[in-house]
Amino acid sequence: MRRGAAVSKLAGLCLLAGILVAGLIFPAAGGLGALSNQVSAAVPEMARQLLNTPAPQVTQVTAADGSPIATLYDQYRLPARYEDISDPMKAAVLSIEDRNFFSEGAMNPRAVVRAVLNNAGGGSTQGASTITQQYVKNYLINVLDRNDAKSQEEDRSDTMARKLREAQLAVIVDRSQSKQQILANYLNVVSYGNQTYGVGAAARYYFGETPDKLSIAQSAMLAGMVNNPSRYNPYTYPQETLQRRNVVIDAMAAAKSITPEQAAAAKGEALGVQPEKSAPPASCYAAAPDSGFLCDYAVDYLEKAGLSQEQIKSGGYTIQTTLDPRISRAAKDAADRRVPSTQQGVANPFVIVKPGQSSHDVVAMVSNRSYGTDAHAGETSYNQPANVSVPFGAGSVFKLFTTAAAMEKGTAGLSTPLPNPGAQCFPVPGSRSCATVHNDGGYPNPIPLRDALATSPNVAFTDLELRTGMPDVIATAAKLGLRQTMRTNMHGDSPGPAPDGASVPSTYTQPQDQFNQGNIAFTLGFSPFSPLELTNVAATLADHGRWCPPNPIKQVTDRYGTPVPIAQQPCEQVVPPGLANTLVQGLGNDVKPGGTSAESAQAARWTRPTAAKTGTTQDNESVAFLGITNSYAATSVVYADGSHPGTICATNPPVIQNGCKGAFGGTIAAPTFYDALGQVLGGQPAQPLPPADPKYLAAR
Structure with a gap:
């Protein structure tokens, strides 16, 4: 080193040492200079953040x-209290990093001066x-700066400003916290390397232990890693890590934290880390295959309720969901039995909701697909059960919206005879033309x-829809539960500009509740929908006409165990209880002889009173089953989810193939419901459906 540069560096570092000693050890001393004043101006706010940011x-x-x-985390950290950290771990880090920690202040001025002089003189x-x-x-x-690379660079920089700031903050911390806390x-x-932060995470990651169980050898290895987690990575550099561990053990013996015999024994041990992972x-x-979708929905639900992604990933919360493991496993197993996970091009999302006194709790949200990123293993990163994911519609299940609107308006009651010719050409709203609808x-x-309701004639329900009025039918669909669904466009996305060359631009630009005002096929169920929201429609009916948001959260507590209030939309009585009960009663014949799901019910030996509605789209690309039994509401959907959708065949398992006998909701989607709910309810007594309200039996 040139003499002039060495003198200059020495002078600067001596100045730093003088500032640290005079300004921090004796803070009343004045004349710290412009640098000290500049740094000190920023320290109070930084100290506040340091002391108050967990x-x-x-x-x-x-x-x-x-x-x-x-x-969920930003940094894998499992915090431990002082008393929950083993004595060897404390002794190891003190012996190698700061032997006089408990007897010194925030700084060691003699060490500062010694290091300054030695470093400036060209020594090690x-x-x-x-x-x-x-x-x-x-x-x-x-x-504090984990998301700011520039600030982190400054935190590591070898400058007087950084060291002065760090020292001033250390004095504040020393005066604010006990030595045990620090x-x-x-x-x-x-950091302990390999994405682990803190001794709790390191103990679990490297040794499968809790920090209170760390031995001398284990503690010494972890304490040695702090100096350079990459260099002393036991998986990458095991020999260097072993040597460093033994240096720490020697330091522990020299500090008389352990006996020479304990040191010798510890140095004789292998590193003993778990296999690399x-x-x-x-x-x-x-998450497990039966819980990934509900986990994702719960996180999204909390974000919409006001918790940011950053808060969720770093807050140390416990998010207790409404998922019932027994019900969820039964649901997943049933969906997989109906359509194997790896079945190409066919999905079977299945949702179960349990209406309660103050919420509609989602107890199972599954699909034959699992939530993940390996498409070859039948996984998908798209939340099929929760999102507006079924592009082809739910078929005749939507006829219950026409029924509910007609009953509320007085157009028809449960016993009202409906005109039902084999085919009829109906006027298209806003047009001079008509569209012919056929019964199948x-x-x-x-x-x-x-x-x-039990047999689903298309003509009768199209006529009832138009006599009731499209606005009322569409509004009923939304208020019963298809709220997000009706805000999306006819492609299941947020409305936006139509792509160039779109044949019907309004299918992109308009939300469903606007586009379908002129779509008489709405009651036939050709609109995209969310299986979760359709299940919540059933929950609204089962809850005597009371809508509540489909809730995935039982409780959220913070890192201290304190409950965190979660904003939630209030429940609403959206249709009269008598109407809802009458409609549930009217849906009770679907599982009985003559109903569209009677064959599957008989095959499953299903005898419980059940309100149900099946649906099949025109080209058999989607089939659905909505059911209510024993206070559970559920929806099973089988639809073509591949890049080349087509007819779903009535095979076991269902496949996509042209020219085959098409699947129906009662024969392909319904068995998932009977299979799962049969396991869930087991030997529980059957509950009757609510009685019909005479007010809604006839037109008014």
Whole structure:
């Protein structure tokens, strides 16, 4: 080093040492200079953030019974209290990093001066940081500035300004926290490599232990890693890590934290780390096949309720969902039996909701697909059960919206005979033309509304839809539960510009509740929909006409165990209880002889009173079954989810193939319901459907 440069560096570092000693050890001293004044101006706010910003923690997502579903995090950190960290771990880090920690202040002035002089003179680089200073530096890098690369670079820079700021903050921390708190905070904030932060996560990751169980050898390895987690990675550089661990063990013996005999025994141990692995996945993709979709929906629900993604990933929350593990497993198994996970081009989303006194709890949200990123394994990253995912519609299930609107308006009652010719050309709203609608098969003419619900003649319901009025039918669909669905366009997306060359631009630009005002096929169910929202329609009817948002959250608590209030839309009485009960009663014939799902019910030996509606789209690209029994509401949908959709064949399992006998909701979608609910209800006594209200039996 040139003499002039060395003198200049020495002078600067001596000035720094003088500032640190005079300004921090004796803070009343004046004349710290422009640098000190400049740095000191920023320190109070930084100190406030440092003392009041908790380190990121892992958020746990659980089922309703508390069993784990997934972990969400920005940094894999499992904090530990001072008393929950083993004595060897504390001794190891003190011995190698700061032996005089409990007897010194925030700084060691003699070490500062010694390091300054030695480093400036060209000797080996020496650190002068106490654990308090190291805690401050790591907190700035790993917590406060973790999302700001430029600030992190400044936190690591070898400048007088950085060191002065760090030292001033260390003094504030030393005066604000006990030594035990500082040591525990330090051990909880530092990186241990391999995406782990803090001693709790490191103990679990490397040794499968909790921090209170760490041995001398294990503690020494972790304490040695703090200096350079990459260089002392036991998987990449096991020999260097072993040597570093033994240096720490020797330091522990020299500090008399352990006996020479204990040191010798510990140095004789192998590293003993677990097989190399990744940190636990930080998303709902890691959830079990029966819980990934509900996990994803719960996170999205909380974000819409006001918790940011950043808060959820770093807040250390416990998110207890409404998922019932027993019901969810039964639902997933039933969906997989109907359509195997890897079946090409065919999906079977299935949702079960349990209406309660104050909410409609989602207890199962599954599909034959699993939530994940491996398409070859039958996974999808798109939430089929929750999103407006079924592009082809639910078929005749939508006829219940026409029925509810007609009953509310007085156009028809459950016993009202409906005109039902084999075919009829109906006027198209807003047009001078008409569109011909056909019945699929032979039906009575007229047909009572109750019988029409069980057998689904297209002509009778199209006529009833138009006599009731398209605006009322569409509004009923939304208020009963298809709320987000009706806000999307006819492609299941948010309305927006139509692509160039679109044959019907309005299918892109208009929401469904606007586009369908002129679509007499609405009652025939050709509009995209969300299986979750359709299930919540059933829950609204089962709940005597009261709508509540489909709720995936049982409780959220923060890192301290305090409940976190979650904003939720209030429940609404959207149709009179008598109307809802009458419609549920009217849907009770679908599972009986003559009904569209009677054959599947008989095959499943199903005898429970059940309100149900089946649906099949015109080209058999989607079939659906909505059911209500024993206070559970559920929807099973089988639809073509591949890039080349086509007819779903009535085979077991169903396949996509042209020219085959097409599937129907009663024969392909309904068995998933009977299979799952049969397991869920087991030997429970059957509950009757509610009685019809005479007010809604005839037209008014």
